[in-house]
Amino acid sequence: MRAGVIVFPGSNCDRDLAVAFERTGAKVSMIWHKDTELPQGLDVIGIPGGFSFGDYLRCGAIAAQSPICRAVVDYAHRGGYVIGICNGFQVLTETRLLPGVLMRNSVLKFVCKTVGLSVATEDSAFTRNYHRDQVVHFPIAHHDGNYTADAELVARLIGEDRVAFRYTDNPNGSTDDIAGVLSENRRVLGLMPHPERAVDINHGGSDGAALFSALASVLELA
Amino acid sequence: MKARVQVMLKQGVLDPQGEAVRHALGSLGFLGVNSVRQGKVIELELAETDKAKAEASVREMCDKLLANTVIESYKVEIA
Numbered sequence A: 001m002r003a004g005v006i007v008f009p010g011s012n013c014d015r016d017l018a019v020a021f022e023r024t025g026a027k028v029s030m031i032w033h034k035d036t037e038l039p040q041g042l043d044v045i046g047i048p049g050g051f052s053f054g055d056y057l058r059c060g061a062i063a064a065q066s067p068i069c070r071a072v073v074d075y076a077h078r079g080g081y082v083i084g085i086c087n088g089f090q091v092l093t094e095t096r097l098l099p100g101v102l103m104r105n106s107v108l109k110f111v112c113k114t115v116g117l118s119v120a121t122e123d124s125a126f127t128r129n130y131h132r133d134q135v136v137h138f139p140i141a142h143h144d145g146n147y148t149a150d151a152e153l154v155a156r157l158i159g160e161d162r163v164a165f166r167y168t169d170n171p172n173g174s175t176d177d178i179a180g181v182l183s184e185n186r187r188v189l190g191l192m193p194h195p196e197r198a199v200d201i202n203h204g205g206s207d208g209a210a211l212f213s214a215l216a217s218v219l220e221l222a
Numbered sequence B: 001m002k003a004r005v006q007v008m009l010k011q012g013v014l015d016p017q018g019e020a021v022r023h024a025l026g027s028l029g030f031l032g033v034n035s036v037r038q039g040k041v042i043e044l045e046l047a048e049t050d051k052a053k054a055e056a057s058v059r060e061m062c063d064k065l066l067a068n069t070v071i072e073s074y075k076v077e078i079a
Helices: A014-022 A067-077 A087-094 A151-159 A209-221 B016-027 B051-066
Strands: A002-007 A027-032 A044-047 A081-085 A101-103 A111-119 A135-142 A146-148 A163-167 A178-182 A188-191 B002-009 B040-045 B072-078
Touching: A002 A014, A002 A067, A014 A027, A014 A044, A014 A209, A044 A067, A044 A087, A067 A081, A081 A087, A081 A209, A087 A101, A087 A188, A111 A178, A146 A178, A151 A178, A163 A188, B002 B051, B040 B051, B051 B072
Parallel strands: A002 A027, A002 A044, A044 A081, A081 A188
Antiparallel strands: A101 A146, A111 A135, A111 A163, A163 A178, A178 A188, B002 B040, B002 B072
């Protein structure tokens, strides 16, 4: 598997994400935000957590307009796999590759802790190594993770089985406890919790490893 | 030419920060504040001298970057 990790000024989980990909045997390229083209032959792109461009204006808004993001949007429209974690999820909603918005946490505090997540679908390259309703534990660390969607969108996401993860104990006010969603073609995943910070027992848990190994097993066959 | 953009959350979108401000006002003794909505004001200085063109261009900026029209609405004033 060849993975690309986008690096914005203010990204801070880019290297963690690269390590999580590398553990599956992937070759990883770090891609600077000012680049206008992606390296050839990528199987998946990761948009990491952090505070791209200082979270100025809105979280992810400026990153979403950066030159490389135009290439990422084209890549996703061609059927490419993309995973956006935390700030990366915010970037994906700002590019409209994923629906909904991440608003300020309803508790108005930065929340940094490990949370329980219930796997809402196993029907994606990201979640196929889990089983539906399995509870996994990933860390969260965000101030703006309150997934906001109107009733119509929530009904559509549920109807199309596009909710990937739900919080078992909602930490931020997210609509319908949603922690992660899939695109219509199920190849773009955005989630606020950090699977890349839970891939080694020394991280305090390794529940995230199955997400990366699932992706590698699908993409190596492709 | 100057432009002033006001970005507000749309009606019906819960504003957690506005709610926190409302609670703080209540605890300071300002009673009877039924609702607080918080937004942003963005001022731009433009080289454009044609008012209609300036407004069209700022509206495009709002749609592309300055507002997230999923949850926010905006008003543009040109002066």
